[in-house]
Amino acid sequence: MELSSSPALWAYGSVWLLFSFLFFFKYSNSDMVLSPSLLLYVVLLVLFEWFCHMYLPVLLGILLLSSACWYILGIASPRKMLPIEGKTVFVTGCDTGFGKATAQTLHSMGFKVIASVLNLESPGAKELQQRCLERLTLIQMDLTKPEDIQKAQQIIRMQTGDTGLWALVNNAGYCAHFGDAELTMESTYRSCMEVNFFGTVKITKDLLPLIRYAKGRIVTICSPAGDFSFPYLAAYGASKAALARVMDIFRHELGPWGVKVSVIQPSSYRTGAHFNPSYWEHQNQQLIDTMPTALLQEYGEEYIADTLVQFLEFGKTACLDLSPVTNSIVDAVLSENPKVKYYVGKSVFLLYVLFTYLPESLTSHQIKSIFLKHRSLPRALKQKRTSGQD
Numbered sequence: 001m002e003l004s005s006s007p008a009l010w011a012y013g014s015v016w017l018l019f020s021f022l023f024f025f026k027y028s029n030s031d032m033v034l035s036p037s038l039l040l041y042v043v044l045l046v047l048f049e050w051f052c053h054m055y056l057p058v059l060l061g062i063l064l065l066s067s068a069c070w071y072i073l074g075i076a077s078p079r080k081m082l083p084i085e086g087k088t089v090f091v092t093g094c095d096t097g098f099g100k101a102t103a104q105t106l107h108s109m110g111f112k113v114i115a116s117v118l119n120l121e122s123p124g125a126k127e128l129q130q131r132c133l134e135r136l137t138l139i140q141m142d143l144t145k146p147e148d149i150q151k152a153q154q155i156i157r158m159q160t161g162d163t164g165l166w167a168l169v170n171n172a173g174y175c176a177h178f179g180d181a182e183l184t185m186e187s188t189y190r191s192c193m194e195v196n197f198f199g200t201v202k203i204t205k206d207l208l209p210l211i212r213y214a215k216g217r218i219v220t221i222c223s224p225a226g227d228f229s230f231p232y233l234a235a236y237g238a239s240k241a242a243l244a245r246v247m248d249i250f251r252h253e254l255g256p257w258g259v260k261v262s263v264i265q266p267s268s269y270r271t272g273a274h275f276n277p278s279y280w281e282h283q284n285q286q287l288i289d290t291m292p293t294a295l296l297q298e299y300g301e302e303y304i305a306d307t308l309v310q311f312l313e314f315g316k317t318a319c320l321d322l323s324p325v326t327n328s329i330v331d332a333v334l335s336e337n338p339k340v341k342y343y344v345g346k347s348v349f350l351l352y353v354l355f356t357y358l359p360e361s362l363t364s365h366q367i368k369s370i371f372l373k374h375r376s377l378p379r380a381l382k383q384k385r386t387s388g389q390d
């Protein structure tokens with residue numbers, strides 16, 4: 001059979017060529033372990049290719065074979081992990097959410113874990129203390145207080161003087177307000193930057209000598225709100241954008257020291273922050289009590305209340321299972337070749353593809369509809385509409 005006389009042969013051959021290249025690229029990058037299960041997958045892939053080639057239309061066969069190749073390379077191939085013993089990890093913000101789950105997971109894997117909490121008496125801190133006895137140290141640290149950061153650095157230095165700090169997981173963070181940028185108080189912009197940006201950069205810089213000594217890891221939880229203009233999250237998104245930028249620069253600059261830097265970009269998860277109606281209602285009331293009267297007149301309390309109601313509705317769709325995020329953090333801490341960016345959660349990678357390649361006119365509508373399906377209007381706009389001025 002002439003090769004040129006069979007497009008199917010060229011098509012299947014191209015898929016095999018690409019698969020082989022990617023397979024050996026991952027293996028040569030120590031991004032894959034040649035396990036018996038992986039070799040079994042490859043044998044099954046050969047049989048599957050034969051079936052597709054013999055019994056399926058070319059396009060369908062190529063699509064199915066490419067999907068099988070993607071599955072083997074992207075999901076089935078185990079990543080090469082480093083040994084755990086002797087490694088210490090410092091995780092910030094472990095009272096609740098990703099931080100608490102990550103501290104528990106790393107402890108159960110055998111790491112020595114130093115976990116910071118805002119409040120040593122919080123239920124999460126007490127639970128961690130009870131469940132992780134032998135290799136966990138809890139410290140109280142508020143990222144807005146330099147004295148707390150200094151105290152944390154001293155404790156960590158005492159505990160890791162001979163080995164250095166293997167990994168810093170910058171998890172602590174918060175969103176002070178959900179609402180229009182114009183209605184967001186200046187103090188909110190500052191508090192978000194203080195915690196999510198300045199505090200996180202400071203703890204990172206202060207621990208870098210220990211991390212460079214260990215040729216270790218920096219893992220920082222940012223947010224897609226820092227990469228895309230999510231409405232109603234201006235202060236939070238700006239702080240995460242700044243943080244992600246500095247982490248990317250750290251990654252370039254710390255490479256020669258052997259330090260690897262990863263950023264985790266999770267979608268929406270049901271954590272302490274996300275689904276806490278009383279917290280958000282208090283934030284909203286504080287906003288209404290302090291905003292200029294003229295502004296409150298133009299937007300109206302009903303508009304502000306409606307924003308929160310719909311946000312809390314959105315929060316009910318957040319993912320309950322935090323393991324995709326904790327698994328990504330563990331991979332960034334322990335994989336021989338950690339990823340630069342981990343996009344974690346349903347459709348978050350699709351979000352990045354869409355917002356990177358689609359025109360702004362399409363994506364701006366899409367991003368608005370993520371949060372609020374039936375957006376009400378500020379009072380002044382409603383009045384204009386009803387009186388026909390708009």
Ligand SMILES: NC(=O)C1=CN([C@@H]2O[C@H](COP(=O)(O)OP(=O)(O)OC[C@H]3O[C@@H](n4cnc5c(N)ncnc54)[C@H](O)[C@@H]3O)[C@@H](O)[C@H]2O)C=CC1
Binds near residue numbers: 144171318
């Ligand atoms: N839950 C979600 O949907 C997403 C969360 N993230 C990020 O994940 C990280 C963890 O947040 P979650 O677990 O979701 O929320 P969470 O509210 O459950 O946990 C945040 C942690 O940060 C701590 N924290 C807050 N202010 C602090 C301060 N001034 N100093 C020290 N610690 C402080 C809190 O005590 C808490 O332990 C945050 O950086 C957040 O921005 C990013 C994307 C999505």
Ligand SMILES: C[C@]12CC(=O)[C@H]3[C@@H](CCC4=CC(=O)CC[C@@]43C)[C@@H]1CC[C@@H]2C(=O)CO
Binds near residue numbers: 173174233274
């Ligand atoms: C702000 C916060 C964390 C986030 O980043 C998410 C946000 C809910 C909407 C989102 C959907 C996504 O797909 C990306 C993440 C995010 C912007 C969350 C509401 C509360 C969370 C918080 O306060 C974190 O401290």
